[in-house]
Amino acid sequence: MEFLDCVRAGLLGCGIDVGSCRSIGAAVSGGADSVSLLVSLAEIFGAGRVRAVTVNHNIRPDDETRGDAEFVRDLCARLGVACDVVEIPRGKVCEVASERGGGIEEAARFLRYGAFDSFVEKSGVEALCLAHNENDQLETVLMRFIQGSGTDGGGGIRMRRGVFVRPLLSVSRSMIEEFLRSRSQPWRTDSTNSDTGYMRNRIRANLVPFLDAQFPGWRGAVIRGAGKVRDDDDFIDSAVVSSVGKNASSVSRARWDSFPPSIRRRAVQSMLLSAGFSARFPYALMGRIVSVRAGECDSVSFGGFSITADENSVRAFRLDSVEKTRERGFCRSFSAGGRRFVERSVISGDCIAMKDGRRKDVQKILSEWKVPRQSRQSVPVVVDAGTMNVVAVLAGGYGSWIVGEFRAFLEEAGLV
Incomplete structure (x- = not known):
C-alpha cells in the first residue's frame, strides 16, 4: 500500500471522514513523522482545510528549538497551511517537572497537550492529528512492560482518544522516510533523540535492535498482543464506570470493599x-488504598492530591481544597531538623501509625479522647x-499521639 493510502486508511480507522471533515489539525515538531503527516494531510484534504500547531518547549539550546519552529513555519507557508507557534517559557518544563514529580518527559508532555487543547478550542478543528507511528507503538509497549504497566498501559498508544487521532500508527518509520525522500522533503532531527538518558531512547538504540536480531517476527506479535490488551482494558474500564460511575471522585465504603483489586486500581x-x-500517582502509594482491608482506614497523598479510605467512603480530592481558616480548617508548612512538615486540620481518612505497624483512624482517636465533635476540626x-x-495528633488537654521518631522534630518546632 502506498503511503498516502496508508494515511487515508489510518484516518478512516480514527473515525475521520475526509469528505465531510471541515477542518483538521496537525501537530508538527519538524521531525520526519510529523512532516510526513503534514505533507500528506495537505494533499489529502487540501491546504485550506488543514491547520498546524508547533510547540517550542525550550528545553534544548535556543538556536535548535527556534530552528525547529522556524522550519515548521516556513514549511507551512510553502504548503499554504495556517500555522500556530506556541512558546513555552524557558525553565517552565523543569518547574512543572518539579511540581508534578514525573520527570522532564512527563512535564513536557503535560504542557504540550495543554497547548494542544487550547489550539483545538481556539481553531475549531474537528480533530488534531498526532504523528505517532508503528515504531513509537512498539517502543511504548516495551517501555510500559518494563515499567510494570497492567492492562491500563500495556496496550500501548490508542488510535483515537477524544479529539486526538493518530493516523500513522500502523505506518513504519522506514515507510515515512521513504515517502519524504520521494518528495525531496527534508526534516529536522531532535538532538535529544540520541540521548540514552531517556528510557525511550535506550529502548530504541539497544533493545529494539537486539529483538530484531534474536527474535524475527517479534514486531507483529507485540502489535497483535497489544491489541488484545486494549480489548481487555476496554472491558475493565466499562466495569469501573458501572461500579463507580462516570466522573465520580468518591465511592461508598461498602461498594469499595466488594471490589476486586483490578477494579479498585x-x-x-x-x-x-x-x-x-x-x-x-505512584503505585506504591496507590497500592495501600487498593489493598486496604474491610474495617481499615488509610490516607495517602502525592502531587497535591490525596486518596482516603475511611469508614464511610473512599475518595480522591485536591489537598488545597482544605479551607485555611482556624474555624473551618487550616493549613501551614514549616521546617524542623532539615525536614519539611505540614500542620493542618484533621480531614476524613487521616490515619496514624501504631507501634505494631498498623494504622488507626484519627477520628476514632479523637472520639476515644472524648473530643467534642464540633471541636475536632480545630x-x-x-x-x-x-x-x-x-x-x-495534637489535641491539647485531651491528649497527643506522636510517632516516636518525629518527637524531636516537633520539639524543635515548638509544637510539643
Missing part, C-alpha cells in the same frame, strides 16, 4: 482524574511532607 485512577489529578495534625503520612 482503576477506580482510584478514575477518581483521581475526576478530582483533577492528571499525572501518574485539632491539628502534623504531616511529614516527604511521605505525606500523619506523624502527630
